[in-house]
Amino acid sequence: MKRVLITSAIPSVNGVKHLGNLVGSMLPADVFARFCRARGYDTLSICATDEHGAPIELAAAEDGIAVKEYCDKWHAVQKDLGDRFGLSWDHFGRSSSPQNRALTEHFARALWKNGLLEVRTTKQAYSATDGRFLPDRYVIGTCPHCGYDRARGDQCENCTRVLDPIDLIDPRSAVSGARDIEIRDSQHLFLKQSKFVDKLRAWIAGHVHDWPVLVTSIANKWLDEGLQDRGITRDLEWGIPVPDDIAGGQLKGKVFYVWFDAPIEYIGATKEWADKNSLGDDAWRDWWYGDKAKDVTYFEFMGKDNVPFHTIIFPAMIMGTGEPWKLVDRLKGFNYINYDGGKFSTSGKRGLFMDSALEILPADYWRYYLMANAPESSDSNFTWEHFAGVINKDLADVLGNFVNRVTKFCVARFDGKVPSEGVYGEDENALCAELDRRVAQYTDYLEALEFRKALGELRAIWVAANEYITRSAPWTHFKNDRAQAAVGIRMGLNLVHLFGHLAWPVMPNAARAIHHAIQDSPPVIPWPDEPMKEFLDQLEPGQAINPPDVLFAKITDEQVADWQLRFGGMGES
RNA sequence: GGCAGCGUAGCUCAGUGGUAGAGCAGGGGAAUCAUAAUCCCUUGGUCGGGGGUUCAAAUCCCUCCGCUGCUACCA
Numbered sequence: 079m080k081r082v083l084i085t086s087a088i089p090s091v092n093g094v095k096h097l098g099n100l101v102g103s104m105l106p107a108d109v110f111a112r113f114c115r116a117r118g119y120d121t122l123s124i125c126a127t128d129e130h131g132a133p134i135e136l137a138a139a140e141d142g143i144a145v146k147e148y149c150d151k152w153h154a155v156q157k158d159l160g161d162r163f164g165l166s167w168d169h170f171g172r173s174s175s176p177q178n179r180a181l182t183e184h185f186a187r188a189l190w191k192n193g194l195l196e197v198r199t200t201k202q203a204y205s206a207t208d209g210r211f212l213p214d215r216y217v218i219g220t221c222p223h224c225g226y227d228r229a230r231g232d233q234c235e236n237c238t239r240v241l242d243p244i245d246l247i248d249p250r251s252a253v254s255g256a257r258d259i260e261i262r263d264s265q266h267l268f269l270k271q272s273k274f275v276d277k278l279r280a281w282i283a284g285h286v287h288d289w290p291v292l293v294t295s296i297a298n299k300w301l302d303e304g305l306q307d308r309g310i311t312r313d314l315e316w317g318i319p320v321p322d323d324i325a326g327g328q329l330k331g332k333v334f335y336v337w338f339d340a341p342i343e344y345i346g347a348t349k350e351w352a353d354k355n356s357l358g359d360d361a362w363r364d365w366w367y368g369d370k371a372k373d374v375t376y377f378e379f380m381g382k383d384n385v386p387f388h389t390i391i392f393p394a395m396i397m398g399t400g401e402p403w404k405l406v407d408r409l410k411g412f413n414y415i416n417y418d419g420g421k422f423s424t425s426g427k428r429g430l431f432m433d434s435a436l437e438i439l440p441a442d443y444w445r446y447y448l449m450a451n452a453p454e455s456s457d458s459n460f461t462w463e464h465f466a467g468v469i470n471k472d473l474a475d476v477l478g479n480f481v482n483r484v485t486k487f488c489v490a491r492f493d494g495k496v497p498s499e500g501v502y503g504e505d506e507n508a509l510c511a512e513l514d515r516r517v518a519q520y521t522d523y524l525e526a527l528e529f530r531k532a533l534g535e536l537r538a539i540w541v542a543a544n545e546y547i548t549r550s551a552p553w554t555h556f557k558n559d560r561a562q563a564a565v566g567i568r569m570g571l572n573l574v575h576l577f578g579h580l581a582w583p584v585m586p587n588a589a590r591a592i593h594h595a596i597q598d599s600p601p602v603i604p605w606p607d608e609p610m611k612e613f614l615d616q617l618e619p620g621q622a623i624n625p626p627d628v629l630f631a632k633i634t635d636e637q638v639a640d641w642q643l644r645f646g647g648m649g650e651s
Numbered sequence: 652g653g654c655a656g657c658g659u660a661g662c663u664c665a666g667u668g669g670u671a672g673a674g675c676a677g678g679g680g681a682a683u684c685a686u687a688a689u690c691c692c693u694u695g696g697u698c699g700g701g702g703g704u705u706c707a708a709a710u711c712c713c714u715c716c717g718c719u720g721c722u723a724c725c726a
């Protein structure tokens with residue numbers, strides 16, 4: 079059986095994610111995972127919260143709670159929102175887990191043993207008032223180039239020049255405002271990325287045809303600019319401590335850089351999953367390690383900001399262990415979705431976040447819209463008018479109304495049972511032939527991770543059903559040829575049944591409601607692989623149906639106006 | 652500054668050498684089962700500007716303009 083491993087870039091634990099975060103990683107990963115399960119593949123879908131890094135430490139401090147407590151709280155919130163969005167992870171882990179700590183230590187030891195890590199002394203900003211080293215971006219001061227007085231230590235926002243905290247005039251702590259910034263020596267571990275350039279280049283060259291241009295161009299850009307060795311430890315309290323047996327204990331009290339342990343958490347979370355279900359070590363290792371994992375196809379989903387970490391640093395780490403860990407096979411990167419012409423912003427609370435999205439509409443509305451307009455070839459733009467137009471036309475009018483008109487007619491004229499009279503003729507054969515093509519195309523697009531095109535094809539399938547029922551016109555035939563009307567409605571009901579199957583990866587709840595109009599559905603609604611002539615002729619005549627209530631309520635102009643007001647935006651960023 | 656992506660119909664986007672496309676919006680018609688939902692026909696573009704290669708360019712090359720992103724301690 080085909081084995082498919084799916085990971086989505088792990089979201090930072092701090093706060094509720096916005097729709098931009100969702101559309102580039104978690105949502106497409108879930109649509110694909112559901113599709114794979116529907117096709118009967120052996121599928122493992124993994125995500126987690128990324129719980130390390132200076133911003134998280136500082137956010138906890140701001141809330142006046144311990145970092146552990148902060149992470150517990152927001153992990154639970156994100157898990158709950160994921161569940162409510164229908165994200166069907168096999169496991170939603172935590173990068174702070176003991177499993178990830180053990181694996182991170184393992185990776186570091188293997189890299190150390192292979193001579194691919196080295197200790198270097200770096201100059202770091204330190205504030206005695208804060209009692210801590212400050213990451214570059216947490217030192218602010220006056221830009222030496224343009225005089226902007228709130229330049230960050232890593233870059234001046236005003237003139238965009240890249241800076242070093244040492245360059246700043248009148249430097250101060252962004253945490254406390256303290257001015258006692260001094261530069262101290264600090265020792266850190268560096269990953270000798272420069273040793274991997276040729277290997278990485280060859281590996282990436284092998285994927286120019288199955289990765290998006292976006293991904294290979296970002297990866298090659300990093301290689302072309304020359305890979306610098308990268309610091310993989312930080313002077314922080316919260317994180318995975320560097321074990322004493324590395325570098326003779328010189329790094330006591332330091333933790334690994336968040337981007338060192340975060341990708342390892344894909345593996346860590348898989349071990350968490352195995353442990354939680356008492357499956358034993360082989361259960362997780364067979365997905366990731368050695369010969370048993372060779373038949374696994376590994377898919378990663380992420381926004382473009384994550385691409386360098388997944389095409390350069392993490393692969394270098396894996397290659398550097400010299401151990402047979404799985405490298406990604408298919409890397410799907412996404413651009414950004416903008417909100418009313420500006421950026422989504424977590425800190426600026428601009429845009430639409432997962433919790434408020436669910437307050438106003440069910441998850442499936444968002445799932446459909448976001449995948450149908452996924453930012454695959456370039457950034458895309460969310461506007462309330464466009465959103466309402468798509469939902470109303472595609473979901474309410476084309477799909478929802480089809481289900482409604484067919485089931486209502488069946489109740490009114492055929493006693494709410496699948497009619498038995500008549501036999502399929504030329505029109506039905508032609509429809510089956512068309513749907514054979516279209517369903518195959520839809521399937522191919524999903525296999526190819528072309529979500530926007532896939533959903534366009536799904537929509538075309540719904541349109542084909544409306545065209546058929548118009549040609550078939552059972553409401554006309556009913557008056558003098560009941561058998562002819564029965565054929566149209568029987569096919570109509572079979573089409574509704576088909577829609578329940580086809581929509582499930584994208585809209586699991588709506589798909590279930592549609593399927594329920596015909597009959598109960600299994601937990602995983604399987605993919606309709608058989609010829610349409612068979613699939614669309616399988617409902618038992620005489621079987622009772624359950625006409626649903628309105629499946630998709632239309633969005634009114636008043637709602638659009640209300641939401642625009644409530645969620646701000648309107649072009650300002 | 653450097654690099655990358657993008658620029659095609661009013662809007663959102665397909666289209667990598669061979670007669671400019673889809674959906675939505677707009678216009679006309681049909682139908683009346685249905686959430687006034689559907690179906691058919693249709694208006695609409697010198698493919699960001701300019702130059703070049705070619706029998707042929709939205710597509711390849713050069714150049715300019717615009718938007719967006721990245722630029723390694725924000726993930």
